[in-house]
Amino acid sequence: MHRPDTARRLVLDRFVAADDDAKQRIARVIRHLEALDRTKAWALEGRSSLYDFCTEDRQWSLGQTAIRVQVALAGRRVPRVFDMLDTGELSVSSAAALAPMLGELDAGEAAALLDAARGLSKRAIGELLAERYPKPDVPDRVRKVPQPRPMGPTTGALALVPPGEAAPSPVAVRPACAVERSSTSTGRGRDAAPAPRERVQPLAADRFEVRVTVSRATRETLRAVQALMSHRKAAGLEAVLDEALGLLHDKLVKEKFGVGRARSGTRRPGLRPAASAELPDRASVPAAVRAEVYERDGGACTYVDPVSGRRCGERRWLQIDHIVPRCRGGKPTAGGLRLLCGPHNRLIARQILGDAFMDSKLGTR
Numbered sequence: 001m002h003r004p005d006t007a008r009r010l011v012l013d014r015f016v017a018a019d020d021d022a023k024q025r026i027a028r029v030i031r032h033l034e035a036l037d038r039t040k041a042w043a044l045e046g047r048s049s050l051y052d053f054c055t056e057d058r059q060w061s062l063g064q065t066a067i068r069v070q071v072a073l074a075g076r077r078v079p080r081v082f083d084m085l086d087t088g089e090l091s092v093s094s095a096a097a098l099a100p101m102l103g104e105l106d107a108g109e110a111a112a113l114l115d116a117a118r119g120l121s122k123r124a125i126g127e128l129l130a131e132r133y134p135k136p137d138v139p140d141r142v143r144k145v146p147q148p149r150p151m152g153p154t155t156g157a158l159a160l161v162p163p164g165e166a167a168p169s170p171v172a173v174r175p176a177c178a179v180e181r182s183s184t185s186t187g188r189g190r191d192a193a194p195a196p197r198e199r200v201q202p203l204a205a206d207r208f209e210v211r212v213t214v215s216r217a218t219r220e221t222l223r224a225v226q227a228l229m230s231h232r233k234a235a236g237l238e239a240v241l242d243e244a245l246g247l248l249h250d251k252l253v254k255e256k257f258g259v260g261r262a263r264s265g266t267r268r269p270g271l272r273p274a275a276s277a278e279l280p281d282r283a284s285v286p287a288a289v290r291a292e293v294y295e296r297d298g299g300a301c302t303y304v305d306p307v308s309g310r311r312c313g314e315r316r317w318l319q320i321d322h323i324v325p326r327c328r329g330g331k332p333t334a335g336g337l338r339l340l341c342g343p344h345n346r347l348i349a350r351q352i353l354g355d356a357f358m359d360s361k362l363g364t365r
């Protein structure tokens, strides 16, 4: 449909090649780091710990140091980790995500886990671990968090999880700053795991822990909503969140794409709230057509990489795109429209109309 985008493809390929090089170099660094820790050779430099040496002499960040040390120690226990880093089958962050579990497994189990983790991102590994080694639900928890040092709003941290009888997950209560200098240089048992930065953590195949800090006003609204739902069987945070998000989702989809309300509770699987994005051609595309396009395209970007065949599938920043641009006679019929995310909408505009035209257009903003 379009000319192959060779110039942009070349930029992409060069980046990937440089990144692959960098990953191999880091893999080498991590093997050396393991030896550095094992031999305590860093002490020659007049430093009192591996961490001091890495952060002061080598100017690594604390987080970077923690992750690399964690991976080096995982490689010491399970040498195949090093091999997978070398071949690019595992990234450093993916290896770090696996490291705590690798420490608890026997050789056979560790090998099986590494097989399953091959090529996965850190996030996908989180889900793999949750599936294979499920943790119990954490109980609902609303607690006041300490005031930020300067001056900030009074906040409460909400652990939004279903009411359950299970004991709290250790992940839920891990302090925000878990990088311990002392525990890593000794080299076994519990490595200093960097604090999880994700606020949504998989617990089991279909269960997630969500953590959020909210204002006092939101806390009051939550209380009020739970009071109003108190006669129901399920009025825990999960029930509140599920119903509230269902309502918000349907409202946003209706506003943006004119899609009629669907009953919450039987929502389309996998649909999540589409974040708001202005739809420049909303006025020119009839609501019924917008709705048809949205439903047909599954509420997700339809861009497909012509080389890998991978579909984007993004649900944020969605726009309705004219397959043939309006300025070239494209008609606002369902067959002439598709859903694209903002970045792919702009990419295709550049491919059709040219960078020079788009730059001149955007340059006058």
Ligand SMILES: [Zn+2]
Binding pocket: 301, 302, 303, 312, 313, 314, 340, 341, 342, 343, 344
């Ligand atoms: Zn896209």
